[in-house]
Amino acid sequence: MATTRTRVSSFAPNLSSVKSSQHLGLKNGPNGATFISSGISDLDKILGGGFTLGSLVMIMEDAEAPHHMLLLRNFMSQGLLHRQPLLYSSPSKDPRGFLGTLPSPGSSKDDISREPSHEKDLRIAWQYKKYFSVPQLNINTNNGGQHDYCNDLDLRKPLERHFITSNNVDCVSIQNSQNLDVLKDRCAEFLAQFSRNEGGSSSAGRIAIQSFCSPQCKYSDMEWHMLSFIRSLKGMARSSNVVVVVTFPPSLLSPSCSKRLQHMADTLLSVRAIPDEDKELAKLLTGYQDMVGLLNVHKVARLNTQVPVILEATTFSIKLQKRKYLVFECLNQAPVDGSGGSSYGNYDGCSRSTKAVSLDF
């Protein structure tokens, strides 16, 4: 536990193979998996390449924060930029309105810079991870290629109209439907276009279902109905080249239903709100001022293999760099006992550290 694993290792996963992607936006990964980008380069890195085609991604919302919308926006926009057809469903009356808020690629002159803090003389020991130079395998060397796969999306700039009005995008409103059969039929129709049985890799598609069990939907108390919908959706998605992203607020479901939904996910993420102007949190975390929320990665999809993914860190801070770009950063936690919460196991934030830490008592 005391060994510090340096990031520069010959055994690091080789993500730089961008071979044989005839279609823009697809990347081949280990175990025969094909990835598509989530729209956020940090998230792609954390998940080991992106979202696996054929997987079901579930994002647990926090009732108090709209961060899941940021993730959805980036996901949808990235798909449209790659000309991947999109099916979007939401509990609002007019889902098309949401498309107007999708981000557009930022201008290349303000690339996301990831320098550590500029205090050259004062280096805070427990923030040592910031000072490693992360060998970004395919970002610096193959910059053009990286941008082809995942764009830096500027949340303040709306996507150009021609992307949205093309017939790539289909929207469904589930506000007034009595049950989920309408949505199930639409999804089945959509997924049939991307079936894998025809051999060869056809293009990929994306399905985004927002606020799946929002309380204003009439079916939101029919828990078994919702569970069977998700199960059939997962089964259909498995045999097609589509990534399905579903967001749902777990606090509005019964605990057993929420657990079942979580188990059904191939990739499970959750977003959480942070209190505003909280002095305790400001002491425990650096960079608190720029943070807007927290992201937890609970499960990462591993199709075609039994080897689980074990991440170094599962909690990340959500920041908006320059108020435009969504970045996820590892937490820099002070080694003060922030006790009271339950331990998340051994794979925490920056909690593994050498004993030689200098602190002022």
Place this chain on the structure above:
Amino acid sequence: MAESVCRSLRDGALEGELAPTLTIKDSLASPFGFNVFSHILVQLSSQIVAGKSQSQGMVIVALSRSPSSYIDLLKMNGVDVESSKKWIHILDCYTDPLGWKDKTRKSGDITDPSNQILSSYKTVKDVNRLFSVICDLGRGLVGGSKSRFCVAIDSLSELLRHSSVQSVASLLSNLRSHEQISCIFGLLHSDLHEERAVAAVEYTSSMVASVDPFHHSVDGQGSNLGNSSRQNLTKGKFNVRSKRRNGRVRVTCEEFRVEPSGISFAPVSSVDGAAVAVAGLIPKVQFNLQLSEKERVDRSRVVLPFEHQGTGKPIQIYDGRRSLEDSNNEATPISGGKKEDSGRGEIIYYRDSDDEMPDSDEDPDDDLDI
């Protein structure tokens, strides 16, 4: 802060955004939700009359109290209800919410034409119709498409009693997305409903203000006449969680005091309760480099081995067994610590387990009488 809550309701909604919605939550332990509700109602009304708020009219959906009580409340607090420019309308869902009088009485209209600001509403169960009635009334108050009005729902608990959680949640979200509504606020008694219903209402609102007792009573009954419950009769804590635009949650806490004239808010006086723990959010750090007080005391008490204990006696190495002193007081010298007579050529038997009593070699069955 109650001030900031009133301010955000007064400022209302921006173009293209959902209207700010406040849910006031109370419970039996601290049943002052209606005091807070009327405080906010009076504040907002006076601002509407003075023209300082975004909304120019108010629609009160009166479910748990009679409309005349609202009129009296406003008049008592100096708000001009009968002004020339009609700014308020009270939807009377209190007198006959389920439409029983229509079924029993065969006579015609019961509405009072002289009363401009009241209109009665039957069949509270039909939430869709309620929504359209609210919108029509509001539009009737403020006119054109640019001006806005606000909605006060006296008791969301009553609405939840009559109709399902889904319909109430859809009513709230429809109201929020209506382009002429400036803000919404409603009262909810959290112990009357299931947790999921309360969670659904909180999910749809942008600010949740909970009225909590000063000290949480231990047994939950609140029937003890100690000092704490006496304080609960007039004072309590006002905790507000508001969702800000950047995605963070502003958590504030204030004390309130109920007086005959109304309710007053003050910042938290003493640090009574525990500080809000944020540690559930971030993962627990695996090491702690600081010592607590108890740990410091214990550290100073640890007797280090091989340290000179300095009383002139031969140095006893404390190896966990009983010391030489104790063993000398024993009748039998069987159990004991190290002895320093290794030069005498005896076979000295050192017991492995020191916690057996001496003489335990006896047959334990000896005391059986068969």
